[in-house]
Amino acid sequence: MKRSDRVFDALHTLRNRYMLCQLASKATRKFHKPNTRIQETMNEVLERIAVSERQAYWLNAEHFAEAQRRAA
Numbered sequence: 001m002k003r004s005d006r007v008f009d010a011l012h013t014l015r016n017r018y019m020l021c022q023l024a025s026k027a028t029r030k031f032h033k034p035n036t037r038i039q040e041t042m043n044e045v046l047e048r049i050a051v052s053e054r055q056a057y058w059l060n061a062e063h064f065a066e067a068q069r070r071a072a
Contacts, residue, residue: 006043009050023049 007020014020027045032038 003039003043003046006046006050010046013049013052020049 010020010024011017014023024042024045027048028038028042031045032041
């Protein structure tokens with residue numbers, strides 16, 4: 001499977017491309033293991049994002065937004 005296909009699948013979970021790039025880059029840095037290819041780590045991260053439930057992401061985002069409103 002090509003990386004572009006993985007990105008397309010991940011966009012179904014996280015529709016904002018900027019947020020997808022930010023999440024994928026941060027997760028790639030955290031999940032990367034020494035002596036492995038960074039490309040393989042990135043592919044794994046994109047697959048994890050693609051299979052994660054979209055609803056769970058949006059629920060967390062709503063809780064975060066509510067916490068931000070309360071803090072302000």
